[in-house]
Structure formats: C-alpha cells, structure tokens
Amino acid sequence: MTTMDWPLYEVFIRSKQGLDHKHCGSLHAADDNMALRMARDVYTRRQEGVSIWVVPSVAITASDPECKDEMFDPAADKIYRHPTFYKLPDEVDHM
Amino acid sequence: MTGSREHQEYLLRLADNPLVLGQRLAEWCGHGPALEEDLALTNVALDLIGQARLMYSHAGRLEGKGRDEDAFAFLRDAGEFRNFTMLELPNAGPNAGGAAEGDYGVTIVRNLLFSSFQLLQWEALARSTDESLAAIAVKSVKETRYHVHHAAEWTIRLGDGTELSHARVEQALAGLWPYAAEFFAADTVDRAMADAGIGVDPSVLESSWRASVLDVLSAATLVEPKEARVRSRGKFGVHSEHLGFVLAEMQFLQRAYPGGQW
Numbered sequence: 001m002t003t004m005d006w007p008l009y010e011v012f013i014r015s016k017q018g019l020d021h022k023h024c025g026s027l028h029a030a031d032d033n034m035a036l037r038m039a040r041d042v043y044t045r046r047q048e049g050v051s052i053w054v055v056p057s058v059a060i061t062a063s064d065p066e067c068k069d070e071m072f073d074p075a076a077d078k079i080y081r082h083p084t085f086y087k088l089p090d091e092v093d094h095m
Numbered sequence: 096m097t098g099s100r101e102h103q104e105y106l107l108r109l110a111d112n113p114l115v116l117g118q119r120l121a122e123w124c125g126h127g128p129a130l131e132e133d134l135a136l137t138n139v140a141l142d143l144i145g146q147a148r149l150m151y152s153h154a155g156r157l158e159g160k161g162r163d164e165d166a167f168a169f170l171r172d173a174g175e176f177r178n179f180t181m182l183e184l185p186n187a188g189p190n191a192g193g194a195a196e197g198d199y200g201v202t203i204v205r206n207l208l209f210s211s212f213q214l215l216q217w218e219a220l221a222r223s224t225d226e227s228l229a230a231i232a233v234k235s236v237k238e239t240r241y242h243v244h245h246a247a248e249w250t251i252r253l254g255d256g257t258e259l260s261h262a263r264v265e266q267a268l269a270g271l272w273p274y275a276a277e278f279f280a281a282d283t284v285d286r287a288m289a290d291a292g293i294g295v296d297p298s299v300l301e302s303s304w305r306a307s308v309l310d311v312l313s314a315a316t317l318v319e320p321k322e323a324r325v326r327s328r329g330k331f332g333v334h335s336e337h338l339g340f341v342l343a344e345m346q347f348l349q350r351a352y353p354g355g356q357w
Binding site for chain 1: 129130131132134135138244245248252
C-alpha cells in the first residue's frame with residue numbers, strides 16, 4: 001500500500017501558553033494538513049498540549065553525532081561564558 | 096422531572112446512533128490502514144460512545160425506573176434500537192458479508208454524512224429547554240466538529256486522489272447515499288419535541304446538511320448520487336439484518352454474565 005510514500009514529519013507540542021514547543025515524536029502523513037490532524041490524534045490524547053507544529057523531517061538539518069566532540073567540547077573550559085555565577089530569584093529559576 | 100414518552104423516545108434516538116456507529120468504528124482497532132488512522136478512528140469511536148453514555152444516563156434518570164446506561168446499551172433487543180440503518184451497516188459497505196474486511200472509503204464517507212448531520216443537530220440542541228440535553232450538546236458539538244473535519248479531509252484526498260481511490264470512494268458514496276434520506280424524516284415525536292423546545296425537527300436541517308456535504312463532495316471531485324427510491328427505517332426500529340450481529344457481539348458478555356463487574 002502506498003503509505004510507504006508518505007513523508008515523515010517531526011511533531012512539536014506546546015503544553016501550555018507561554019512555554020516552548022517540545023519535540024514529542026514523529027509520524028508519516030500524506031501532506032502537511034494531514035500531519036497536523038494525525039499529530040492531534042496520536043500525540044494529544046492525554047491533554048499533552050494546546051498547540052502543535054509539524055515539520056517535514058527533510059526540512060530539519062541535524063548535527064552529526066560523530067562530530068559532537070569538535071562541536072561541543074571546546075565550550076566546556078570557557079567558564080567565563082557559563083551562566084552559573086549568579087543566583088536567580090526563585091520566581092524565574094526554572095531555566 | 097419525569098419525561099413524557101416522546102421525550103424518552105427522542106433521547107434514545109439520540110443515544111442509539113452514536114452507540115452503534117461507535118461500535119462499528121471500534122472494529123477498526125488494530126486494523127487501520129496506518130497507525131495514525133487507527134488512533135483517529137478509535138478516538139472518534141470513543142467520542143461517540145461517550146455521547147451515547149451521557150444520553151442514556153440522562154434518559155434513565157428521566158424514566159425514573161432505575162435503568163442505567165448499561166441497561167439501555169446491553170439489555171435491549173434489536174427491535175428496540177432507534178439508530179439509523181446506515182450506522183449499523185458493515186464497515187465494508189451495505190452489500191458486504193459480516194466477515195468482510197473494512198473498506199476505508201465506506202467508513203470515511205459514512206462518518207462525513209452522519210457527522211455533518213449530527214453537528215447540525217448538536218448546534219440546534221445547545222438551545223434545548225432540557226438543560227441536561229443542552230449541556231450534552233454543548234460538549235458534543237466540539238467533538239463532532241472534529242469528526243466532520245477529519246472525514247472531510249479524507250474524503251477530499253480519496254476523491255481527488257488516484258483513479259483507484261476515486262472509484263472506490265465513489266462506490267462507497269453511491270452505496271451509502273440512499274440511507275441518508277432517513278436522517279430528515281420527521282415524525283410526531285420530532286414535531287412534539289420541537290414544539291416543546293426540547294428537540295429539533297430534523298427536516299429543517301436538510302438544506303444545511305446538503306450544502307455542507309455537497310461542498311466537500313465537489314472539492315473531492317465527487318458527484319451527488321441519484322436520490323434514493325427506498326427509505327431505510329432504522330429510526331423506527333425496523334433494521335437491516337446487520338444490527339443483530341452488531342448487538343450480539345456487543346451484548347454477549349453482559350448477557351452471559353448478568354450484572355458482572357470487573
């Protein structure tokens with residue numbers, strides 16, 4: 001059957017107003033609008049969110065895990081950049 | 096408040112429809128054409144069964160004889176059910192045998208035809224003088240709106256799809272269309288309920304229904320089938336041979352173990 005022709009989409013859900021959309025999974029769908037409907041049916045059954053983004057997976061460019069050493073390790077010893085030297089007030093301290 | 100006989104009858108008609116369609120849609124569980132559609136159809140089924148439950152509970156309280164939702168769903172025989180004949184047909188279509196594999200075109204078109212009607216019904220019933228019924232309608236209208244959109248999007252893609260999908264959904268539409276006439280056949284119960292402000296006379300919904308359904312069909316490059324010459328009468332308890340099988344499967348457990356709980 002031609003469900004094999006359906007492109008893959010990544011699904012992002014915002015759990016409530018003001019927060020960011022989080023990646024929660026992927027699905028195959030025939031087109032953008034169907035992907036949105038399917039994401040609603042598959043990923044919001046248990047009140048997971050109030051907003052859905054679907055993005056064709058081919059639109060996403062991802063960093064190569066093989067290169068993670070050169071991409072991310074050099075930042076580790078530059079402590080003058082790290083935001084760890086002041087205490088946030090409790091009201092905003094969920095970052 | 097104890098309801099009149101007409102009021103009871105009216106509520107059971109409203110409850111039997113989503114129960115029977117929900118039961119048919121549940122047959123797709125584990126057999127959907129794609130995982131996402133498996134979930135979509137069973138979500139629709141759960142919405143419908145939820146609507147039936149609320150309506151049966153309301154009818155039971157109104158009747159005042161201690162019957163609960165289970166009594167209405169599991170302990171009535173086919174002749175007492177008031178659902179439209181269209182909803183009891185096999186998922187494979189009106190001419191299919193009971194064991195035939197479901198046809199997605201039939202399933203989607205049936206959802207489109209019935210949900211479009213149900214949406215108009217709920218919107219009107221939100222103004223019912225029966226407060227419980229109005230509350231059920233207000234909640235259900237959101238669910239049904241989604242059912243209509245889901246069915247419409249699929250109808251459009253199947254109709255305006257490949258030659259094969261178009262042919263199959265056209266056949267599904269031709270098979271189901273004659274059963275839709277029954278939706279709008281008003282009787283004394285409907286008129287009594289409309290007069291009392293409790294219900295809505297279904298004949299007034301027909302032109303809006305046609306407008307919205309034909310809109311979808313034309314986007315799907317489908318033509319309205321010819322008008323039916325025979326009208327089904329499930330609403331009056333005269334059912335096809337299929338309802339017996341649906342109820343046998345649904346009711347078996349309750350009847351084999353009366354009052355059983357787990």
